[in-house]
Amino acid sequence: MHEEGKLPDLVIDVTEAQLVDSAQEYTFRTKPVRRFPCRVCGASGARDSSNGLCWICRRLKISAWRESEG
Numbered sequence: 001m002h003e004e005g006k007l008p009d010l011v012i013d014v015t016e017a018q019l020v021d022s023a024q025e026y027t028f029r030t031k032p033v034r035r036f037p038c039r040v041c042g043a044s045g046a047r048d049s050s051n052g053l054c055w056i057c058r059r060l061k062i063s064a065w066r067e068s069e070g
């Protein structure tokens, strides 16, 4: 039987795609990642969550802590 007026599957796919786009946009707006030069070596990539250090200096600092704890 052919049913008239039933929405094709394509409409659902487009709606889901729009939901994904808006979700990604929402994530970017609500989670701004502030990046600035590392306060030790000046390399870009430092964040607030890493105490102003780039990931390299952060690892060096962590390894230094472990050695001092020895």
Ligand SMILES: [Zn+2]
Binding pocket: 038, 039, 040, 041, 042, 043, 053, 054, 055, 056, 057, 058
């Ligand atoms: Zn650094």
